[in-house]
Amino acid sequence: MPRHTFVLNGAPVTVDVESDVRLLWVLRDVLGVTGPKYGCGLGVCQACTSHINGRAFNPCCVPVGDLQPTDEVTTIEGLPATVGKDLHPMQQAWLDNDVAQCGYCQPGQIMAAVAKVRQARDAGHAITDLDDAVFDEIRNICRCGTYHRIREAIVAAAGEF
Amino acid sequence: MAATGDQEHGLGRRTFLGYVLAASTLTVAAQLGEAAGAPSRASAAVPSPPEPAELYDLNDLLTDATLPTANLISIQVHSDGTASFALPRAEVGQGVTTSSAMLIAEELDLPLDRIRVSLADARPELLFNQLTGGSNTTISTYTPIRVAAAVARGRLLEAAADQLNAPVAQLTTEAGVVHGPGGATVGYGELAEKAASLTTVGVPVTLKAPSRFTVIGTPRGRIDALEAVTGRKQFAMDVTVPDALPAMVCRPPTVNGTVRSVANLAAVRAMPGITDVVTVSSGVAVRGRTFGQCIDAVRALEVAWGPGTEEGASEADVLAELHRAELPLVVPPLPLLTKAVDLRFTFHFASNSALEPNCAVADVRADRAEIWAALKSPIVAQETIAADLGLPASAVTVHVTQGGGSFGRKLFFDAAREAAEVSRAMGRPVRLMWHRTDDFRQGRTHPMSISRVRATYSLGQVLSCEQRHTSVGTDFSHGVGEVITALAAKLPVGNLGFSETIFELTQQTPYAFGVTTQLLAEVDRGFNTGSMRNIYSPNVRCAQELVVDALAEGMGEDPYRFRRRFLKDDRARAVLDEAATTGSWGRSMPAGTAQGIALHPEYHGFVAVLAEIDCRPQTTGRQIPDAYTGPRVTKVVCAVDVGLAVNPRGLEAQMMGGIMDGIAVALSSGLHLEDGHFLEGSWDDYFYTRQWNTPPELRIIVMPPTTGEPGGAGELAVAGAMAAVACAYGRATGTVPTTFPLNHGGPLGFEPLPTVPPVPASPTDGLSRAY
Ligand code: FES
Ligand code: FES
Numbered sequence: 001m002p003r004h005t006f007v008l009n010g011a012p013v014t015v016d017v018e019s020d021v022r023l024l025w026v027l028r029d030v031l032g033v034t035g036p037k038y039g040c041g042l043g044v045c046q047a048c049t050s051h052i053n054g055r056a057f058n059p060c061c062v063p064v065g066d067l068q069p070t071d072e073v074t075t076i077e078g079l080p081a082t083v084g085k086d087l088h089p090m091q092q093a094w095l096d097n098d099v100a101q102c103g104y105c106q107p108g109q110i111m112a113a114v115a116k117v118r119q120a121r122d123a124g125h126a127i128t129d130l131d132d133a134v135f136d137e138i139r140n141i142c143r144c145g146t147y148h149r150i151r152e153a154i155v156a157a158a159g160e161f
Numbered sequence: 162m163a164a165t166g167d168q169e170h171g172l173g174r175r176t177f178l179g180y181v182l183a184a185s186t187l188t189v190a191a192q193l194g195e196a197a198g199a200p201s202r203a204s205a206a207v208p209s210p211p212e213p214a215e216l217y218d219l220n221d222l223l224t225d226a227t228l229p230t231a232n233l234i235s236i237q238v239h240s241d242g243t244a245s246f247a248l249p250r251a252e253v254g255q256g257v258t259t260s261s262a263m264l265i266a267e268e269l270d271l272p273l274d275r276i277r278v279s280l281a282d283a284r285p286e287l288l289f290n291q292l293t294g295g296s297n298t299t300i301s302t303y304t305p306i307r308v309a310a311a312v313a314r315g316r317l318l319e320a321a322a323d324q325l326n327a328p329v330a331q332l333t334t335e336a337g338v339v340h341g342p343g344g345a346t347v348g349y350g351e352l353a354e355k356a357a358s359l360t361t362v363g364v365p366v367t368l369k370a371p372s373r374f375t376v377i378g379t380p381r382g383r384i385d386a387l388e389a390v391t392g393r394k395q396f397a398m399d400v401t402v403p404d405a406l407p408a409m410v411c412r413p414p415t416v417n418g419t420v421r422s423v424a425n426l427a428a429v430r431a432m433p434g435i436t437d438v439v440t441v442s443s444g445v446a447v448r449g450r451t452f453g454q455c456i457d458a459v460r461a462l463e464v465a466w467g468p469g470t471e472e473g474a475s476e477a478d479v480l481a482e483l484h485r486a487e488l489p490l491v492v493p494p495l496p497l498l499t500k501a502v503d504l505r506f507t508f509h510f511a512s513n514s515a516l517e518p519n520c521a522v523a524d525v526r527a528d529r530a531e532i533w534a535a536l537k538s539p540i541v542a543q544e545t546i547a548a549d550l551g552l553p554a555s556a557v558t559v560h561v562t563q564g565g566g567s568f569g570r571k572l573f574f575d576a577a578r579e580a581a582e583v584s585r586a587m588g589r590p591v592r593l594m595w596h597r598t599d600d601f602r603q604g605r606t607h608p609m610s611i612s613r614v615r616a617t618y619s620l621g622q623v624l625s626c627e628q629r630h631t632s633v634g635t636d637f638s639h640g641v642g643e644v645i646t647a648l649a650a651k652l653p654v655g656n657l658g659f660s661e662t663i664f665e666l667t668q669q670t671p672y673a674f675g676v677t678t679q680l681l682a683e684v685d686r687g688f689n690t691g692s693m694r695n696i697y698s699p700n701v702r703c704a705q706e707l708v709v710d711a712l713a714e715g716m717g718e719d720p721y722r723f724r725r726r727f728l729k730d731d732r733a734r735a736v737l738d739e740a741a742t743t744g745s746w747g748r749s750m751p752a753g754t755a756q757g758i759a760l761h762p763e764y765h766g767f768v769a770v771l772a773e774i775d776c777r778p779q780t781t782g783r784q785i786p787d788a789y790t791g792p793r794v795t796k797v798v799c800a801v802d803v804g805l806a807v808n809p810r811g812l813e814a815q816m817m818g819g820i821m822d823g824i825a826v827a828l829s830s831g832l833h834l835e836d837g838h839f840l841e842g843s844w845d846d847y848f849y850t851r852q853w854n855t856p857p858e859l860r861i862i863v864m865p866p867t868t869g870e871p872g873g874a875g876e877l878a879v880a881g882a883m884a885a886v887a888c889a890y891g892r893a894t895g896t897v898p899t900t901f902p903l904n905h906g907g908p909l910g911f912e913p914l915p916t917v918p919p920v921p922a923s924p925t926d927g928l929s930r931a932y
Binding site: 017018020021022023024025026028029030032034035036037038039040041042043044045047052055056057058059060061062063066075076077080087091094095098099100101102103104105106107110115116119135136138139140141142143144145146147148149150151 | 253254255256382383385386387388389390391392393394395396398399401406407433434450451452453454456514515516517518563564565566567568594596597783785787810814817818819820821822843844845849850851852853855856859921923924925926927928930931932
């Protein structure tokens with residue numbers, strides 16, 4: 001069986017699994033990393049959103065064989081360590097705004113939010129208010145309808161990292 | 162705030178009976194349901210369930226119900242100074258673990274972060290008291306949880322009196338510590354064992370007066386928030402059960418189709434990672450090392466399918482049948498000078514799919530079974546699965562896990578039952594999950610319905626209002642919440658009779674509209690149905706509120722003032738006034754945009770919603786890839802009175818979620834039925850509210866306590882929001898909307914996925930879309 005090596009939450013991992021298995025299942029079913037959630041397996045719901053080399057992506061849409069040994073995959077479990085804290089400021093904002101309801105979508109929401117803020121900032125665009133067009137680009141489903149508190153939390157955290 | 166032992170026994174307050182249970186650490190209990198105030202009713206009649214013989218051995222249950230400890234919920238105080246409580250309810254996002262912890266914190270004088278609330282396994286002795294539905298958790302547990310906590314505090318005070326050598330009257334409690342004379346203190350943890358009892362004893366208690374509440378009624382964050390934001394919160398698919406490998410079912414191309422034969426079983430069994438392939442009642446089940454490999458196996462199966470239960474059916478067929486079944490109106494032809502509003506509305510099928518799809522872990526052995534799933538009716542699940550497996554219920558353990566949303570789905574246990582069947586057929590544990598596409602196409606739906614409303618008016622008065630709601634039948638086989646069951650118990654409960662009873666008990670007209678009748682007719686079909694964040698109300702009340710707007714227009718009155726004039730209840734008028742004032746009702750707005758206002762009473766509560774909508778072409782034509790944009794709700798103001806909000810912050814969250822649902826069912830989220838199957842198969846087909854549909858402005862006002870008793874919250878806002886959005890749309894466009902969701906008749910906003918194979922392959926281009 002093919003072996004695949006990549007960096008997961010700061011440490012190298014090697015797995016024996018067929019190359020076409022999507023990374024989401026390698027994380028969840030092989031490595032037991034369950035923060036990224038399944039909501040569609042189609043790149044639609046964004047519940048699985050994690051980071052690769054600092055950018056948001058859907059591991060349900062990436063065959064594990066496409067990863068290089070140097071690729072750094074960060075799941076919600078590894079997010080705080082990227083800022084050297086117990087909680088990333090985005091997670092803290094989520095707590096401060098009591099965003100989560102059932103919580104199923106929230107790891108993906110937080111990972112998307114962090115990347116969206118970085119992307120907007122790199123484009124010279126500050127997220128300062130709630131009707132910013134940036135929100136139209138966040139595709140994550142929240143079936144509990146927490147969208148409004150998500151907006152408030154993102155605005156609150158945008159300047160904190 | 163400190164409270165003395167003495168002040169607890171205020172004059173004239175109700176005394177409740179709680180228990181100290183025999184245990185090595187302080188364990189207290191109270192009866193669930195209204196029985197806490199009437200302890201002698203432990204053996205009172207069991208409420209009549211729908212067709213009980215199908216699901217229960219009623220004699221067994223009657224025996225259980227008479228045990229002295231039946232119906233008890235219990236709290237333990239531990240030597241580390243914490244308290245724990247296993248809530249016999251499901252937590253699916255509605256915040257009941259947090260509000261339950263707040264009740265304990267209040268009566269026990271223990272900080273919230275020292276209270277752990279878990280979800281109880283199925284407890285058959287609780288009968289209908291372990292069903293999470295009808296938004297009634299807080300209503301039914303408000304008193305019992307407080308009674309138990311008050312008993313605990315009383316016992317701790319007695320133990321402290323002994324230890325500190327001081328009378329109870331000189332002791333106070335604060336934040337988990339008992340204070341005595343001269344600055345002496347002793348922590349609850351130190352007292353936990355001393356306060357325990359060798360025998361079970363009944364203890365009368367009175368509860369804290371609301372004027373002394375310091376926790377109840379204050380805004381608190383959820384107790385599971387940290388777990389949620391760190392990814393540590395465990396849902397059913399995150400539970401570790403040895404050897405429970407992923408499993409998925411290859412499902413038929415039409416609703417409830419059946420397997421005739423499978424051409425390539427051996428070849429699929431030999432696919433990478435696959436361990437088992439078996440035919441089960443719902444399709445062909447595969448088990449493998451990863452869900453990805455299960456998806457590949459499901460796609461590879463060559464199955465000859467037999468017909469389903471709705472073979473060839475289309476929406477037009479269902480609609481025609483609904484029209485045929487509609488009950489006649491009774492108000493006779495109109496006298497001269499009387500005018501009428503007569504409108505008929507169509508509500509299409511909608512999906513109650515949560516973000517977490519149907520899923521369950523099952524480990525079935527020859528003589529026992531163990532199930533893990535988010536279940537709102539765990540006892541019915543346990544009894545049914547036991548019957549399926551030919552095991553006694555006592556051999557089936559059902560663990561209730563945290564749920565990733567419910568909206569009606571988790572009242573049922575389709576995945577748990579299927580997982581048990583698959584595990585037995587394979588002889589191994591399975592972690593079974595439905596593919597998203599299956600969850601939309603074969604999962605339960607909120608039934609299609611029509612509602613005709615005719616109201617007559619003359620000389621400034623509304624003389625009559627008749628509503629005939631006709632719906633594809635709603636499946637209630639999970640049983641119903643104790644509030645409704647208790648009321649329904651006195652009535653005959655055949656199957657149709659039962660639905661009518663529920664309809665009668667849950668639907669109300671909040672306006673004084675003369676002769677008012679509301680009747681339900683159902684047609685039996687082969688669809689998998691269920692409630693969806695409420696059973697009938699969003700559709701029934703949306704229809705009514707649109708008719709109210711039409712009446713106001715016909716009578717030349719302002720929609721807000723018209724409602725105000727005809728409302729029967731002062732609490733209703735107060736929320737309406739609050740929404741209208743805060744939302745600046747009547748402000749001038751550009752053409753193509755408008756406000757709508759609506760009121761909804763339910764679950765001992767009232768909600769008023771003011772919505773502003775923008776239907777101008779530059780807004781409806783917004784381009785977002787693979788999205789439905791359409792009319793945009795730009796602002797929502799919601800005022801809510803639930804009698805007493807235990808956690809106003811949690812109540813606001815429930816209103817916010819309900820508003821997002823209301824917007825979706827009004828504007829965009831429906832299922833298209835064609836040739837025996839539903840077309841929607843992904844979240845980019847089924848247009849639930851997304852960020853781009855979210856109102857930029859949202860205000861939620863929680864009214865101060867009115868009745869002092871908590872009402873339900875989980876479902877209240879959906880009907881109010883749906884109606885307000887529909888009314889706003891009608892006023893913005895000058896056309897009363899009569900088909901819901903509004904986009905249903907338009908061109909399909911997506912390319913339907915194929916039905917064979919039943920699930921799509923996962924894309925492989927994820928890296929190119931990273932941002
Ligand atoms: S599970 Fe990956 S996008 Fe939905
Ligand atoms: S919090 Fe439940 S899906 Fe978002």
